[in-house]
Structures are given as C-alpha cells and as structure tokens.
Amino acid sequence: MDLLDAAADQVTREAVEAAFTPRETATLLKPVDSANYTDFYASIHHATRVGRLFRPENPLLPNYMYVPIGYHCRASSIVVSGTSIRRPSGQTKPVAGGIPAFGPTRFLDYEVEVGMYVATANPLGEPVPIRNAGSHIFGLSLLNDWSARDMQVWENQPLGPFLAKSFATSVSPWVVPMAALAPFRVPAKLRPSDDPSPLEYLFDATDQYTGAIDLTVEAWLLTPSMREADQAPHRLSQANLRDLWWTPAQLIAHHTSNGCNLLPGDLVATGTVSGPADESAGCLLELTAGGKQPIELPNGETRSYLEDGDEVILRGFCRRQGFPGISLGECRGLVLPAS
Amino acid sequence: MDLLDAAADQVTREAVEAAFTPRETATLLKPVDSANYTDFYASIHHATRVGRLFRPENPLLPNYMYVPIGYHCRASSIVVSGTSIRRPSGQTKPVAGGIPAFGPTRFLDYEVEVGMYVATANPLGEPVPIRNAGSHIFGLSLLNDWSARDMQVWENQPLGPFLAKSFATSVSPWVVPMAALAPFRVPAKLRPSDDPSPLEYLFDATDQYTGAIDLTVEAWLLTPSMREADQAPHRLSQANLRDLWWTPAQLIAHHTSNGCNLLPGDLVATGTVSGPADESAGCLLELTAGGKQPIELPNGETRSYLEDGDEVILRGFCRRQGFPGISLGECRGLVLPAS
Numbered sequence: 001m002d003l004l005d006a007a008a009d010q011v012t013r014e015a016v017e018a019a020f021t022p023r024e025t026a027t028l029l030k031p032v033d034s035a036n037y038t039d040f041y042a043s044i045h046h047a048t049r050v051g052r053l054f055r056p057e058n059p060l061l062p063n064y065m066y067v068p069i070g071y072h073c074r075a076s077s078i079v080v081s082g083t084s085i086r087r088p089s090g091q092t093k094p095v096a097g098g099i100p101a102f103g104p105t106r107f108l109d110y111e112v113e114v115g116m117y118v119a120t121a122n123p124l125g126e127p128v129p130i131r132n133a134g135s136h137i138f139g140l141s142l143l144n145d146w147s148a149r150d151m152q153v154w155e156n157q158p159l160g161p162f163l164a165k166s167f168a169t170s171v172s173p174w175v176v177p178m179a180a181l182a183p184f185r186v187p188a189k190l191r192p193s194d195d196p197s198p199l200e201y202l203f204d205a206t207d208q209y210t211g212a213i214d215l216t217v218e219a220w221l222l223t224p225s226m227r228e229a230d231q232a233p234h235r236l237s238q239a240n241l242r243d244l245w246w247t248p249a250q251l252i253a254h255h256t257s258n259g260c261n262l263l264p265g266d267l268v269a270t271g272t273v274s275g276p277a278d279e280s281a282g283c284l285l286e287l288t289a290g291g292k293q294p295i296e297l298p299n300g301e302t303r304s305y306l307e308d309g310d311e312v313i314l315r316g317f318c319r320r321q322g323f324p325g326i327s328l329g330e331c332r333g334l335v336l337p338a339s
Numbered sequence: 340m341d342l343l344d345a346a347a348d349q350v351t352r353e354a355v356e357a358a359f360t361p362r363e364t365a366t367l368l369k370p371v372d373s374a375n376y377t378d379f380y381a382s383i384h385h386a387t388r389v390g391r392l393f394r395p396e397n398p399l400l401p402n403y404m405y406v407p408i409g410y411h412c413r414a415s416s417i418v419v420s421g422t423s424i425r426r427p428s429g430q431t432k433p434v435a436g437g438i439p440a441f442g443p444t445r446f447l448d449y450e451v452e453v454g455m456y457v458a459t460a461n462p463l464g465e466p467v468p469i470r471n472a473g474s475h476i477f478g479l480s481l482l483n484d485w486s487a488r489d490m491q492v493w494e495n496q497p498l499g500p501f502l503a504k505s506f507a508t509s510v511s512p513w514v515v516p517m518a519a520l521a522p523f524r525v526p527a528k529l530r531p532s533d534d535p536s537p538l539e540y541l542f543d544a545t546d547q548y549t550g551a552i553d554l555t556v557e558a559w560l561l562t563p564s565m566r567e568a569d570q571a572p573h574r575l576s577q578a579n580l581r582d583l584w585w586t587p588a589q590l591i592a593h594h595t596s597n598g599c600n601l602l603p604g605d606l607v608a609t610g611t612v613s614g615p616a617d618e619s620a621g622c623l624l625e626l627t628a629g630g631k632q633p634i635e636l637p638n639g640e641t642r643s644y645l646e647d648g649d650e651v652i653l654r655g656f657c658r659r660q661g662f663p664g665i666s667l668g669e670c671r672g673l674v675l676p677a678s
Contacts, residue, residue: 076600076601077600
C-alpha cells in the first residue's frame with residue numbers, strides 16, 4: 001500500500017498507477033471458481049417468517065435452534081454480478097384434480113446472502129474444531145440465491161430444494177478478507193434465556209464474544225419503468241449479519257463435524273439474511289407474505305415477485321466510528337424473459 | 340482391440356501386453372474428479388418403502404410420479420472403491436424433553452446406486468431436450484451413498500439431507516461407456532394405466548422404447564466374523580436398473596430443464612436402486628424396516644445397521660443371451676470406528 005500513498009515519490013506513483021484500471025472500466029470476473037457450494041439457513045428471522053407461511057401455529061421446526069440447517073447447492077451455475085438471469089421454467093403444483101404445469105416460473109425471487117470462501121482445506125474424516133473454524137474462512141462476498149418459489153414448493157419434499165435454485169446464483173466480484181473485517185467483529189447473537197445454548201461442538205467462548213460480524217446488507221430494486229424514468233433503485237430491505245443465529249465459525253464447525261472435507265475456494269453461504277423488523281426481510285417471499293401482500297414501490301408500481309426486466313442489486317458494508325468503512329460492493333442481476 | 344486378439348502376431352502381442360498391469364496388482368483410482376454431484380430418487384419401490392416407514396397410510400408423496408426428485412450432494416467427499424469409511428458423528432433427535440445427542444451415528448447404512456458421468460456440457464440457460472439427453476451421458480459406475488439415518492431424520496427438514504450423506508460417497512473405479520451397454524437397452528418401466536404419463540418435456544418415444552437399462556445391481560455384506568472364518572460375503576439384495584421410475588435421459592432432461600448447466604465429468608446418480616420384491620431393497624433402512632426387523636446372516640449374526648468392521652460390496656452386471664456380459668466391477672467400503 002505504501003506504493004500508492006501520498007508519501008511515495010511521484011515517479012513511483014505514476015508507474016504503479018499505470019498498472020491499475022479504474023473499476024468503472026474494468027470487466028470484473030467471478031472471484032473464485034468454487035468446487036463446492038453449500039447454503040445455510042442461519043437467520044432465525046427468515047426461518048420463522050417463512051415457516052409462518054406454511055405452519056402459522058408452529059413456524060420454527062424443532063431442530064432449528066440446535067442444528068445449523070444447510071444443504072448442498074449447485075456450484076456450476078454460480079455467476080458474477082452483472083450477469084443477467086434467465087427466468088427458469090419448471091413444474092408447478094397442479095390445481096386439485098389436474099396435472100402439474102410446466103412453464104416459466106411466476107414466483108421468481110431473490111435472497112440477500114453473504115458467501116464465505118474457504119481458505120484452508122480439512123482432510124476427509126477430520127472435523128475442524130470450533131476454536132479453529134474461523135481461521136478456515138478467507139473472506140466474504142455478497143450472494144444472491146435466486147429462487148423460483150412455485151417450483152420450490154412442488155419439488156421440495158422429501159429431499160429439499162433442487163431446480164428451484166440451481167438455475168443461477170450471483171456473487172459479487174471481489175472478496176473482502178476476514179482480516180479487513182476484524183474491527184467489525186461483535187458478540188454472537190444473544191439468545192433469549194429460554195432458548196438452548198449451542199451444543200459443545202458449536203460452543204467456543206472466544207467465538208461467542210467476537211464471532212459475529214456487524215455487516216449491513218441491503219436489497220435494492222430497479223424496475224424497467226424506474227430505469228426509463230431515470231429513477232434511482234428503491235431499497236427493499238436492510239438487515240445485519242450480526243442477527244444470524246449462528247456465527248461463521250459455527251457454520252464451518254458444523255459442516256465438517258461429520259468429517260466432510262472443505263476445499264480451498266469452496267463457497268459456504270449464510271442463507272437469507274433477514275432481521276427482526278419487517279423491513280429487514282431479505283426476500284420477496286417474506287416481504288410479500290408469499291405473494292399475498294404485494295409491496296408498493298415509490299412510483300406506484302407493485303410487486304409480488306420479480307418481473308422481467310427487474311434488476312436486483314445487493315449491497316453490503318461495514319461502518320464503525322474511528323475505522324475506515326469497508327464495502328462488499330454490489331451484486332447485481334437483471335431478469336431476462338424465459339427463453 | 341485387434342492388437343490383443345489371437346490373430347495379432349506374437350511380437351505385437353508381447354509388446355502390447357507388457358504395457359498392461361493385471362487388475363489384481365493395480366491401484367485403481369477414482370475414475371473422474373467430478374465437479375458437481377447430484378443424486379436422484381428414481382426408484383419408486385425405494386420411495387414407497389421408505390415413505391411407508393414415516394407415512395404408512397400415504398407412503399408416496401403427491402409429486403413423486405411427476406417430478407424426478409433429486410438433490411445436490413457433496414462432490415468433495417467422493418472416494419474410490421476400497422477406501423475405508425470412517426463412521427461419522429453428528430446430532431441426533433432428542434428424546435422427549437431432552438436436548439439432541441452429538442456422537443457417532445448408530446444407524447449407518449449403505450445405498451446401492453448407479454452413477455452416470457456426464458460427457459457433454461450444456462451452456463447455462465439452455466436445457467437439454469429429452470430426445471438428446473441420453474447422448475449427454477458418457478457411462479456408468481456403481482455408487483454407494485453412505486447414509487447416517489439417525490442424523491438424517493433429525494436434520495432433514497426443511498432443506499433435505501446434508502451431513503447424513505456428505506461424509507463419504509464411494510464409486511467403483513471404472514466407467515462402462517453407454518456404447519457398451521447398447522445391447523442391454525430395454526423399454527422404460529411400464530406404468531400402471533392409472534398412473535400418470537411423463538409430462539411432455541420428459542417424454543420421448545424412442546426413450547420410452549429403449550431408454551432403460553437391463554442392469555443387475557447387488558449388495559453384499561462381509562462382517563468381521565465372516566472374514567475371520569474365511570466365509571464368503573452374503574448377498575443382501577439384488578435389483579435391476581430397469582425398474583426405475585425414470586430413464587437416465589429423463590433424469591438429464593429434468594436436471595437441465597431449468598437451464599442448469601452440467602459440466603463434463605459431473606456425476607448424476609440414480610438414488611437407491613430397489614425393486615418390487617422385499618429381497619430387492621437396496622439399503623438397510625428398507626431391509627430392516629428402519630432397524631425394527633434386523634436381518635439374520637447365514638452365520639447367525641444379525642444386523643439392523645452397519646457395525647464397525649463391516650464391509651459393503653456392491654456389484655453390477657449385464658447379461659443377455661448371445662452377447663458378451665458386461666461387469667461394472669465392484670464398489671467396496673469397510674466401516675472404520677468413529678475417531
């Protein structure tokens with residue numbers, strides 16, 4: 001960094017600066033070609049709001065507070081921010097007595113997430129203890145787990161989401177190293193005293209004190225009408241990673257607790273980052289109560305789910321008095337009509 | 340092949356044979372380093388028997404006959420036949436009022452499966468039509484989808500199996516090309532007239548006539564006592580790939596129907612291959628009715644689930660009058676105690 005600062009002599013600075021490209025003119029590529037991609041479900045607020053849609057009387061499943069719920073996702077369809085997203089087709093649930101329809105999803109959604117890139121491999125059969133687990137993460141980027149809700153609800157049982165997710169996942173084009181996030185570490189989410197403590201393999205005192213991250217994530221929407229009228233994107237939600245039920249280290253410790261090997265570059269995502277407030281809900285499924293309560297945009301348009309031409313923009317940043325801010329940049333994707 | 344046949348002159352044959360290693364003395368490696376691994380659930384007999392354990396009155400879910408149910412699995416923990424399998428630890432469901440236990444699985448199981456390796460990529464956003472889908476498969480191997488049933492039943496909702504499967508998957512060390520299986524192609528499973536036909540995107544007349552494969556798969560068990568007494572392995576089950584509800588081409592067409600891109604070398608497995616008869620059930624979960632009806636072995640031992648030192652041996656072969664037989668070889672794995 002010394003080569004760029006004001007104290008460097010002018011000849012050095014000019015030589016170094018010539019080697020850089022302004023970000024606006026650069027083509028940003030996918031930062032990592034991840035061999036494996038896992039998605040967790042670490043926001044209890046997301047799990048509760050989604051659960052309420054299907055089980056109003058009992059939204060949170062009995063395993064949630066004990067098990068960092070996660071599943072394997074599709075690594076091949078990870079794309080970099082700016083890649084347009086083709087509306088997928090798939091089967092949807094039949095109306096009573098009929099057969100399922102096959103066609104473009106009508107309930108296309110985004111999910112605001114943060115992706116963690118693995119730095120250090122663990123050999124197959126050797127779990128990473130919780131006290132070391134944080135050091136296996138290299139850094140973070142934004143992630144949009146595009147979801148076709150009508151396909152998801154029909155295919156989901158008994159093995160979980162499959163084609164409702166695997167058509168595309170967007171990631172932001174740079175990775176913020178964990179070292180840069182050190183000033184923004186905060187205690188793990190405080191659990192209400194009635195709620196269970198983490199099991200021993202997920203409990204580490206240091207992780208409880210400093211394992212979470214004070215990182216704000218936002219979702220913004222730019223519709224074709226807004227774009228034509230040269231209006232700015234509209235913010236749909238703002239939430240904070242510190243509100244997750246699990247810390248990053250707990251997710252790594254759990255993932256490897258059965259001996260599963262993580263490889264350098266593997267992507268491990270948080271799941272939708274939603275907070276307790278309604279305006280902190282990180283997907284349209286939550287914001288519109290399953291499409292039943294469309295949101296109204298400042299220009300009078302409404303949305304239940306995403307329409308063709310809509311662009312979703314995720315942003316993420318850390319702010320703390322006395323420290324330089326950190327930006328995770330943006331993760332953008334524009335919805336193309338079904339082919 | 341001419342170089343090896345009886346008509347080749349002796350000098351040629353000796354020169355060529357010197358370049359070969361007898362199979363017994365060779366170290367066989369993982370045939371493909373798959374970037375992505377998907378597992379289907381294509382045996383309606385498996386789905387029905389497993390469903391009956393949890394929902395006796397309604398074993399088959401409403402989507403089963405329409406949707407080739409599948410999920411993403413963990414590619415990093417695929418190992419070659421002969422690799423020993425460490426018994427994994429994980430969370431299991433608490434008894435009423437208690438907290439979950441964490442420890443070695445007590446319900447370790449195998450699953451007899453066949454894996455298909457992808458030959459030809461399809462670009463992201465471009466589904467493979469059913470009429471071309473078969474040509475995207477290079478060949479087949481045996482696959483053992485090791486499963487920790489007590490972990491699975493606790494973690495499974497709402498996102499499907501995760502750590503109950505990701506600790507290890509075994510594959511046999513060679514791939515039989517689809518071209519070699521041409522004499523063994525048979526019609527797709529005949530569906531009872533009350534059952535729905537495949538949706539249009541999964542229906543191709545040629546595939547219906549010749550899309551299935553007459554391939555026998557077997558599971559054999561060798562316990563430590565049997566090994567010490569120099570006894571042969573005991574056959575636990577025998578089933579046939581032709582009894583699957585979906586053809587290989589239908590699995591590929593469905594997988595890509597949302598635009599998901601398959602890469603060369605990707606592994607797409609059938610799910611447990613079970614047939615209609617009780618002795619054709621391809622895992623202990625089925626054979627022992629969830630552990631409640633232990634099986635008896637010829638030496639008087641019983642098994643509900645796998646014990647340390649047990650070795651599971653999968654075999655697969657095609658036989659047809661007038662054609663040379665084809666062997667998929669073996670897929671072996673010995674269970675090591677938890678670390």
